[in-house]
Amino acid sequence: MVYLYRKISIILLFAGICVGATAQMAAMKEDNKTCLDCHSRQTYTLHNDWTGQDERRLMNPYFVIDTMQYLSGVHNGFSCIDCHSMDYETYPHNNELKFEPMATCLDCHGGDPHYEHFQFELIEEEFQKSIHFQRAGDLFTCNKCHNQHYYRTTARSSSRVADIVASDNAMCLACHSNAAKFSLAGSRDIPVINEVHSWLPNHELHFRSVRCIDCHTAFNDDLMVSHNIQAKEHAVKNCAECHSANSMLRASLYKYENIQSRQDKGFLSVFQTNQAYVIGANQVPAFKFITIGILLMAFAGIIVHVAFRIIHKK
Amino acid sequence: MSESKIYFYPLWLRIWHSVNALCIIVLIITGFLMHYGIHGKFINFYLIVRFHNYTGVILALNYLVFFSGNIVFGNKKFYRLKIKGWLQRIIRQSEYYAFGMFKGQQPPFPLNEKRKFNPLQKFSYFFSMYLILPLVIISGIALLYPEIIVEEVYDVSGVFLTALFHAGLGFIILMFLIVHVYAASIGKNPIQNFKSIINGWHELSH
Numbered sequence: 001m002v003y004l005y006r007k008i009s010i011i012l013l014f015a016g017i018c019v020g021a022t023a024q025m026a027a028m029k030e031d032n033k034t035c036l037d038c039h040s041r042q043t044y045t046l047h048n049d050w051t052g053q054d055e056r057r058l059m060n061p062y063f064v065i066d067t068m069q070y071l072s073g074v075h076n077g078f079s080c081i082d083c084h085s086m087d088y089e090t091y092p093h094n095n096e097l098k099f100e101p102m103a104t105c106l107d108c109h110g111g112d113p114h115y116e117h118f119q120f121e122l123i124e125e126e127f128q129k130s131i132h133f134q135r136a137g138d139l140f141t142c143n144k145c146h147n148q149h150y151y152r153t154t155a156r157s158s159s160r161v162a163d164i165v166a167s168d169n170a171m172c173l174a175c176h177s178n179a180a181k182f183s184l185a186g187s188r189d190i191p192v193i194n195e196v197h198s199w200l201p202n203h204e205l206h207f208r209s210v211r212c213i214d215c216h217t218a219f220n221d222d223l224m225v226s227h228n229i230q231a232k233e234h235a236v237k238n239c240a241e242c243h244s245a246n247s248m249l250r251a252s253l254y255k256y257e258n259i260q261s262r263q264d265k266g267f268l269s270v271f272q273t274n275q276a277y278v279i280g281a282n283q284v285p286a287f288k289f290i291t292i293g294i295l296l297m298a299f300a301g302i303i304v305h306v307a308f309r310i311i312h313k314k
Numbered sequence: 315m316s317e318s319k320i321y322f323y324p325l326w327l328r329i330w331h332s333v334n335a336l337c338i339i340v341l342i343i344t345g346f347l348m349h350y351g352i353h354g355k356f357i358n359f360y361l362i363v364r365f366h367n368y369t370g371v372i373l374a375l376n377y378l379v380f381f382s383g384n385i386v387f388g389n390k391k392f393y394r395l396k397i398k399g400w401l402q403r404i405i406r407q408s409e410y411y412a413f414g415m416f417k418g419q420q421p422p423f424p425l426n427e428k429r430k431f432n433p434l435q436k437f438s439y440f441f442s443m444y445l446i447l448p449l450v451i452i453s454g455i456a457l458l459y460p461e462i463i464v465e466e467v468y469d470v471s472g473v474f475l476t477a478l479f480h481a482g483l484g485f486i487i488l489m490f491l492i493v494h495v496y497a498a499s500i501g502k503n504p505i506q507n508f509k510s511i512i513n514g515w516h517e518l519s520h
Contacts, residue, residue, distance in 0.1 A: 239359040244351035277474035280351025312416040
């Protein structure tokens, strides 16, 4: 009987996933479906004129689109050919198309009042001071970090620090823990992240709790996220920059309104906001007042007792 | 007025007590600096944390000396709490400290070979040694290995709660230290008890 229930629940769950997936797929632009016939699969079929046969081949994994992720990204309403050449509609694709210059973020977002609050121009300015630009110049495009197919505004929309940290660090690690992708921006050997951070106490915990950019970018108060990622020599190495009452993290990781707004609620906010603990930076006003109060009372008691002992010569 | 001495504090206990006292002082100072993120040119935060960690480990090992020494040398019998009438005994002892000693009254629970601690001492020593100190050591070990701590408790960081708990216990220990040191000045004369913890002999004055 238990088995039967289990079977039914598995079938229902599977059916639910299928319905959910179909519902998600339904939101995909109709004209994208032709492209995704091949580009959402790991294999594609090609007609070989020489042999006269249809051949099944492996799709380059970097050209496979995860449709679920695409649909949950900010660009989900776009057709493939809004950004890619219309000539891709012919199949097999023309080889020349691989040299097609791709649109950059600023081509659409620059100078548009609708996106003013994202400050794309300022981001571009900051980026041009960064080590990424110094090493690879214009070839280091936005999409090296921000995958335009799946991009989500996690830092703005999430109220969980852990989620913001995880999604942000994944962007850096996409290249900094992948030798092949890292080599696109230069000929240097890829540094082993754990080795170069071995000086950092509890570095695994730091990686889960703090974004790479919190230590590796120049601080810019006007921007939500500074894009001036600096050479390793300029990275924060002084513990007290974060582990202090005026922690640098308050101006960076914890700056966002959705986190900050809850921070100012006073006494109870301690139990709403502290998803991450930073020694020296998370102070509890109530703890401070209670301990100072008890200390003062104890000293007052001792002083009175000493006075009586002096009077009574005890 | 009869005068006599009792060898209350054997060598192992005196060594444990001094190491414990030094560790506690270092841990309270470094813990305070860490909790309030106080740092400067000469007090590097990283060194404060390391100093706190190492001292904490020494304190934990030293606690094992206390725990096993108490069993081996029979010192544990002085910590045995009698449940019946404990509150009355504590009140009587407190009354003596608050009023009786100034009126020239004799201590309600004079110390002898069988009674090393008065009820207030026994109560506070029992709880600080067998409850507060083990808890501060366990929470300290948890903070050394934060991956063993529950990640979140109702949207609050588990590490944060553990750290707050650890700091709270640290404060209780600070309070114990202040009262303990002050109470030690109440004896035959204000410095007698401080001599006793060095030479081991407790001088009775009644």
